Amino acid sequence: MAVSASASLSKAVKQQYMELPQGEKVQAMYIWIDGTGEGLRCKTRTLDSEPKSIEDLPEWNFDGSSTYQAEGSNSDMYLIPAAMFRDPFRKDPNKLVLCEVLKYNRKPAGNHNLRITCKKVMDMVADQHPWFGMEQEYTILATDGHPFGWPLNGFPGPQGPYYCGVGADKAYGRDIVEAHYRACLYAGVNICGTNAEVMPAQWEFQVGPCEGIDMGDHLWVARFILHRVCEDFGVVASFDPKPITGNWNGAGCHTNVSTKEMREEGGLKAIEDAIEKLGKRHRYHIRAYDPKGGLDNARRLTGHHETSSIHEFSAGVANRGASIRIPRSVGQEKKGYFEDRRPSANCDPYGVTEALIRTCLLSEEGDEPTDY
Numbered sequence: 001m002a003v004s005a006s007a008s009l010s011k012a013v014k015q016q017y018m019e020l021p022q023g024e025k026v027q028a029m030y031i032w033i034d035g036t037g038e039g040l041r042c043k044t045r046t047l048d049s050e051p052k053s054i055e056d057l058p059e060w061n062f063d064g065s066s067t068y069q070a071e072g073s074n075s076d077m078y079l080i081p082a083a084m085f086r087d088p089f090r091k092d093p094n095k096l097v098l099c100e101v102l103k104y105n106r107k108p109a110g111n112h113n114l115r116i117t118c119k120k121v122m123d124m125v126a127d128q129h130p131w132f133g134m135e136q137e138y139t140i141l142a143t144d145g146h147p148f149g150w151p152l153n154g155f156p157g158p159q160g161p162y163y164c165g166v167g168a169d170k171a172y173g174r175d176i177v178e179a180h181y182r183a184c185l186y187a188g189v190n191i192c193g194t195n196a197e198v199m200p201a202q203w204e205f206q207v208g209p210c211e212g213i214d215m216g217d218h219l220w221v222a223r224f225i226l227h228r229v230c231e232d233f234g235v236v237a238s239f240d241p242k243p244i245t246g247n248w249n250g251a252g253c254h255t256n257v258s259t260k261e262m263r264e265e266g267g268l269k270a271i272e273d274a275i276e277k278l279g280k281r282h283r284y285h286i287r288a289y290d291p292k293g294g295l296d297n298a299r300r301l302t303g304h305h306e307t308s309s310i311h312e313f314s315a316g317v318a319n320r321g322a323s324i325r326i327p328r329s330v331g332q333e334k335k336g337y338f339e340d341r342r343p344s345a346n347c348d349p350y351g352v353t354e355a356l357i358r359t360c361l362l363s364e365e366g367d368e369p370t371d372y
Contacts (some may be wrong), residue, residue: 001142001146001148001149001152002142002143002144002146003142003143003233003234003235004143004231004234004235006231006234007231007232007233007234007235008234011232018090024048024049025046025047025048026046026047026048026049026050026051026093026094026095027044027045027046027047027087027090027094027095028044028045028046028047028051028057028094028095028096028097029042029043029044029087029090029094029095029096029097030042030043030044030045030060030079030081030097030099031096031097031098031099031220031221031224032062032067032079032098032099032100032101033101033112033113033220033348034067034068034069034112035064035067035068035069035109035110035112036068036112036291037112037114037291037348038239038291038346039067040220040223040224040227041062041067042224043060043062045060050093050095051084051095053084054081054082054083054084057081057084057095057097058081059078059079059080059081060078060079060099061076061077061078061079062076062077062079063075063076063077064076064077064101064103064109069101069109069110069112070103070104070109074104076104077101077102077103077104077109078101078102078103078104078106079099079100079101080099080100080101080102081097081098081099082098082099082100082115082217083097083098083214083217083221084096084097084098085097085098085187085188085189085221086186086187086188087187088182088183088184088186088187088225089183089228091186096187096221096224096225098217098220098221098224100113100115100116101113112291112348114216114348114350114351114354115213115216115217115350117350117354118213118216118350118351118353118354119213120372121354121357121358121362121372122212122213122353122354122357123212124357124362124372125357125361125362126212127260128259128260128261128361129211129259129260130211130212130257130258130259130353130356130357130361131208131209131210131211131257131258131259131263131337132208132209132210132211132215132255132256132257132258132349132353132356133192133206133207133208133209133210133255133256133337134206134207134208134215134219134253134254134255134256134343134349134352135204135205135206135252135253135254135255135256136204136205136206136207136219136222136223136239136253136345137197137202137203137204137251137252137253137345138202138203138204138226138237138238138239138251138345139199139201139202139203139237139238139240139243139244139251140172140173140176140201140202140203140230140235140236140237140238141201141235141236141237141238141243142235142236143234143235143236145236147172147199147200147201147243147244148172148173148201148235149172149173149200149201150172150200150201156200159198159199159200159247159248159249162196162197162198162199162200162202163195163196163197163198164195164196165196170196170200171196172200172201173201173203173235174196175233176229176230176233176235176237177194177196177203177205179229179232179233180194180205180222180225180226180229181194181205183225183228183229184205184222184225187221187225189207189218189221189222189225190207190208190209190210190214190218191205191206191207191218191222192206192207192208192209193205193206194206197249197251198249199244199248199249202243202249202251205222205226207219207222208256209256209258212353213350215349215353216348216349216350216353219349220349223237223239238251239251239345239346240296240345240346241290241296241297241299241300241344241345241346242296242299242300250299250300250301250344250345251300251344251345252300252341252342252343252344252345253343253344253345253346253347253349253352254339254340254341254343255339255340255343255349255352255353255356256337256338256339256340257274257337257338257339257340257356257360258336258337258338259274259360259361262274262335262336262337262338263335263336263337264335265334265335266334266335267334267335267336268330268331268334268335268336271326271330271335271336271337271338274338274359274360275315275324275326275338277359277360277363278313278315278323278324278340278356278359278360279313279315280365281359281364281365281366281367282312282313282323283367284355284359284366284367284368284369285340285342285355285356285359286342287367288351288352288354288355289342289343289344289347289351289352289355290343290344290346290347291346291347291348296344296346297342297344300344300345301342317330317331322341323340323341323342324338324339324340324341325338325339325341326338326339327339340352340356354369355369358370
């Protein structure tokens with residue numbers, strides 16, 4: 001199996017240096033989403049003391065021409081700290097800092113800097129306390145793109161024994177999953193679970209419940225931590241919605257949604273009303289649910305557990321083949337939440353949660369978002 005050259009470097013030697021005292025100084029790793037809408041970038045700066053809140057963090061800049069976000073003739077971009085987490089790699093007092101990106105004129109950088117509009121929409125419905133939980137599926141790959149643990153010249157046994165599987169012949173790469181889970185807990189990411197998925201070398205972790213803008217912040221940082229953990233192990237975490245062609249499971253990011261009204265007695269009526277609105281806006285949501293405007297979902301929505309259609313909307317109780325699933329317990333208790341199964345694994349959680357709020361709570365209609 002092909003692993004990165006960096007993975008062969010001695011971690012014991014590195015640890016000698018990581019144990020050196022750093023005085024009062026703090027290393028802050030600034031993280032941002034690049035111009036692809038999928039990739040993450042990072043760089044580190046030294047702070048004179050430990051920041052206590054996001055307001056204590058300085059703005060910074062970077063070369064946007066090297067991240068698909070600017071032309072070389074005018075490439076300076078601003079990093080605006082938006083959310084701060086503990087650093088599980090350098091440990092306390094060091095920080096991970098998730099940033100928004102602004103252009104030279106301090107306007108949002110392109111169509112892939114979705115946090116700003118998402119925050120605006122979330123603020124508009126803050127009194128309705130929207131909660132989200134996102135189920136992030138991913139696939140562990142070797143550096144040559146071959147699925148981790150798969151035979152070099154062939155395929156593993158058919159799908160069936162791998163979902164929530166136990167044993168060396170069923171769970172491929174659990175060490176990575178465990179390391180990621182603990183790193184997220186240390187960082188303060190609201191990770192709430194994990195499991196092996198239907199395809200071998202495919203896994204899922206869940207983040208939530210998170211209210212409003214926190215959903216996007218926590219999922220993006222969880223993704224960053226996963227990439228860094230995989231870097232240490234010499235493998236790659238892929239969020240490709242269909243990493244292996246044929247009758248192999250795709251990878252999604254099922255999104256659970258609940259509002260204050262949905263959680264109250266009789267909240268099932270609010271859930272049903274939201275689903276009715278979603279059914280009238282299927283095309284808008286499919287476009288918002290992957291970074292290629294629906295093309296990635298067109299590859300994904302086939303195979304085991306992924307029978308919902310990119311062209312047709314459906315909903316049902318306990319139906320994992322539908323666009324929207326109402327959990328059986330919600331149907332019985334008449335309150336709670338619903339699950340939108342359409343977002344792809346490489347979706348932007350800011351875009352997904354914003355679209356859901358626009359349709360379900362702001363009652364927008366049509367194929368384009370309203371400009372507030």
